[in-house]
Amino acid sequence: MKPPPGVSDADFAAALQQFSGVVGSQWVFTSDEDVGTYKDAYSPLWGEPEEKVASAAVAPDSVEQIQRILGIANHFSIPLYTVSTGRNLAYGGAAPVYSGSVVLDLKRMNRILEVSEEFAYALVEPGVSYFDLYRHIREKGLKLWIDVPDPGWGSLIGNAIDHGAGRTPLPYRDHFDAHCGMEVVLANGRVVRTGMGAMPGSRLWQQTKYGPGPLVDGIFSQSNLGIVTKMGFWLMPEPEASLTGRVRVARHDDLIPFVRILSNLMYTNIVNCNFTIQSPVFLSPSTPEKEQLLGKSDGGTAQEWDRYAAAHGLDHFWETELRFFGPPKIMAAQWDYVKERFATINGARLEEGETTHFPLTDEQVSKLPDLTTFGIPSLSVFSGMAVGSLTGSDAGAPQTTGHLDASPIVPISGEALLKAQRVFDRVFQQAGLPRGLGFAFNYHWRTFIMFQGLQVTNNKEHNAKVRAAYEKCAQAAADNGWGLYRAHAAFHDKVMSLLSYNDHALMKLNETLKDALDPKGILSPGRYGIWPRHLRGSHS
Amino acid sequence: MSQSYGISRRHFVGTSVAALAFAAIRSTPAAQEPLTPYRAIYDERFEAGRRFAAEAANHGWVTRGIRGDVTQVWFHELDVRWKRGPAPIAGLTTPQSLFVLERLAWDVGMRVTVREVDATTGLVRWVIRLPKTGGIGP
Numbered sequence: 001m002k003p004p005p006g007v008s009d010a011d012f013a014a015a016l017q018q019f020s021g022v023v024g025s026q027w028v029f030t031s032d033e034d035v036g037t038y039k040d041a042y043s044p045l046w047g048e049p050e051e052k053v054a055s056a057a058v059a060p061d062s063v064e065q066i067q068r069i070l071g072i073a074n075h076f077s078i079p080l081y082t083v084s085t086g087r088n089l090a091y092g093g094a095a096p097v098y099s100g101s102v103v104l105d106l107k108r109m110n111r112i113l114e115v116s117e118e119f120a121y122a123l124v125e126p127g128v129s130y131f132d133l134y135r136h137i138r139e140k141g142l143k144l145w146i147d148v149p150d151p152g153w154g155s156l157i158g159n160a161i162d163h164g165a166g167r168t169p170l171p172y173r174d175h176f177d178a179h180c181g182m183e184v185v186l187a188n189g190r191v192v193r194t195g196m197g198a199m200p201g202s203r204l205w206q207q208t209k210y211g212p213g214p215l216v217d218g219i220f221s222q223s224n225l226g227i228v229t230k231m232g233f234w235l236m237p238e239p240e241a242s243l244t245g246r247v248r249v250a251r252h253d254d255l256i257p258f259v260r261i262l263s264n265l266m267y268t269n270i271v272n273c274n275f276t277i278q279s280p281v282f283l284s285p286s287t288p289e290k291e292q293l294l295g296k297s298d299g300g301t302a303q304e305w306d307r308y309a310a311a312h313g314l315d316h317f318w319e320t321e322l323r324f325f326g327p328p329k330i331m332a333a334q335w336d337y338v339k340e341r342f343a344t345i346n347g348a349r350l351e352e353g354e355t356t357h358f359p360l361t362d363e364q365v366s367k368l369p370d371l372t373t374f375g376i377p378s379l380s381v382f383s384g385m386a387v388g389s390l391t392g393s394d395a396g397a398p399q400t401t402g403h404l405d406a407s408p409i410v411p412i413s414g415e416a417l418l419k420a421q422r423v424f425d426r427v428f429q430q431a432g433l434p435r436g437l438g439f440a441f442n443y444h445w446r447t448f449i450m451f452q453g454l455q456v457t458n459n460k461e462h463n464a465k466v467r468a469a470y471e472k473c474a475q476a477a478a479d480n481g482w483g484l485y486r487a488h489a490a491f492h493d494k495v496m497s498l499l500s501y502n503d504h505a506l507m508k509l510n511e512t513l514k515d516a517l518d519p520k521g522i523l524s525p526g527r528y529g530i531w532p533r534h535l536r537g538s539h540s
Numbered sequence: 541m542s543q544s545y546g547i548s549r550r551h552f553v554g555t556s557v558a559a560l561a562f563a564a565i566r567s568t569p570a571a572q573e574p575l576t577p578y579r580a581i582y583d584e585r586f587e588a589g590r591r592f593a594a595e596a597a598n599h600g601w602v603t604r605g606i607r608g609d610v611t612q613v614w615f616h617e618l619d620v621r622w623k624r625g626p627a628p629i630a631g632l633t634t635p636q637s638l639f640v641l642e643r644l645a646w647d648v649g650m651r652v653t654v655r656e657v658d659a660t661t662g663l664v665r666w667v668i669r670l671p672k673t674g675g676i677g678p
Binding site: 033037041087107131135153362366371377378379380382383 | 607608609610611612614615616619634636637639640643644646647651671
């Protein structure tokens with residue numbers, strides 16, 4: 001057991017002993033085996049000296065215990081790395097950004113404090129998983145839905161403060177946007193409630209984000225300025241039904257009007273589902289002609305791609321599936337209007353899909369191909385992606401141990417989507433890595449996310465290529481005026497360095513807040529590039 | 541994380557792996573005491589998984605078939621049982637399924653105590669239970 005950097009063996013031993021006095025020795029983890037469970041299973045630094053590792057972990061089960069741990073950590077200058085359930089795979093998992101930190105594991109704080117069917121909200125602690133809340137709602141027979149990410153084993157709070165998203169309509173699928181009210185423990189142990197929670201006896205803490213004065217919730221997301229111990233979430237009342245409709249357009253350049261119509265339907269709230277725009281042409285297996293087109297400086301002209309599609313028997317270039325939720329009459333009207341709008345694109349094909357009525361029985365749920373669409377937690381995403389052969393690799397190539405998602409965001413326009421595809425494809429092509437062509441998601445309001453999956457292995461040479469490609473993706477996104485909405489912990493410094501307007505004024509503000517709120521720098525040093533004063537410069 | 545990757549699946553080619561796997565789990569030196577798992581989980585897409593299940597059932601174990609995804613057995617059985625405390629499980633599945641179950645089991649202090657990959661099929665035979673020594677883990 002190695003102490004955190006700059007902490008003596010004696011001080012570390014004393015701190016751990018005092019942690020045990022607070023939480024009980026069974027909730028302080030120091031063995032290699034136990035601490036090893038906090039490693040990032042998908043680490044791109046696997047086996048490298050820079051791999052992020054914890055020195056120990058401590059698991060409190062109350063705010064009062066957290067306050068006492070903070071007192072000890074401040075006294076001995078022990079860096080703590082807070083995780084809710086630590087399942088943020090592809091973005092760093094439970095591994096601390098600053099190696100040697102003690103993981104503050106909030107998994108035991110797993111109480112569902114309140115669920116209101118009347119006002120459609122829940123108030124939960126950090127250790128509550130999507131499965132936990134789903135089970136609670138189902139057992140109580142409440143007519144409420146949750147929104148879940150893929151997969152659903154993580155924490156509502158952890159996912160929301162990392163700006164995660166799911167698959168049901170807005171605003172619910174944007175998890176931070178759908179939160180309402182926080183309780184935060186500051187580094188000095190003071191407990192703060194945001195919004196109307198600041199007013200004793202408030203009946204509106206989970207019903208309005210607005211109280212008098214500044215909204216401060218945002219500074220506790222993707223940051224290290226406090227420990228979120230409670231959070232409210234707006235929940236969607238169970239809809240009567242859901243209807244799907246598929247839209248296909250024939251030609252490469254149809255993407256431009258296709259997205260323009262779609263964005264207008266979104267901004268007018270006629271379409272508010274999560275959808276994926278994908279191209280069966282770009283997603284089709286590689287051929288020499290396809291590689292030749294992709295290798296051209298312009299990535300292939302529209303005419304060349306249309307000829308390619310026709311020659312390969314692909315009868316449409318772009319498609320998406322839209323989903324509506326609500327009373328059947330309303331959904332039918334929405335779908336009719338959508339059909340009318342897309343009919344203006346020559347050759348557009350619109351096909352009505354199935355209608356699903358709610359509630360679903362357990363048996364119906366067990367047969368659904370995609371649970372998360374209906375706010376039902378699932379682990380199925382792991383069935384094909386956690387480990388296995390590298391995509392496109394030869395036999396004997398290193399086995400993938402996981403993946404990263406570089407998560408660039410681009411404007412919702414066909415032009416931007418096409419350009420972004422060319423830009424990111426070039427990065428992957430030059431790196432000699434499998435490419436993620438042909439799709440974009442609308443997780444958040446008014447941006448496309450173009451996930452760029454990067455498979456990691458236990459092979460250092462391969463992982464070095466992956467890290468370089470990730471950084472090039474981030475840089476390319478910045479160079480084009482786009483960005484990343486979220487980043488793996490290994491790249492927080494790089495991604496935050498791209499926010500350089502006015503000599504990095506935003507980071508300087510973050511650092512000013514850090515110095516004021518956490519002067520000893522004990523809370524998650526380095527998270528999203530925010531380093532405490534004594535570590536600044538050596539890491540950032 | 542919702543895109544799917546084209547990860548190649550291994551297909552079972554042997555026929556005797558399941559019986560060997562079951563015997564090995566029963567008699568593993570790592571086991572502290574004879575194992576009676578709360579559930580024996582097998583991947584029903586593979587012949588080896590089905591044979592493992594048949595043998596396990598012959599010994600009175602309660603078996604559950606999956607097809608890669610552990611969601612249903614986790615939500616309806618394991619999570620419910622483990623909320624009352626650790627209970628061992630064993631199985632013959634893909635590494636992907638074990639990856640998920642192992643991490644869920646960590647929450648109740650259990651560890652993978654047997655993990656053997658069949659070189660031919662890529663399937664894993666495994667046991668998850670409380671470790672011989674050590675406290676409740678994360």
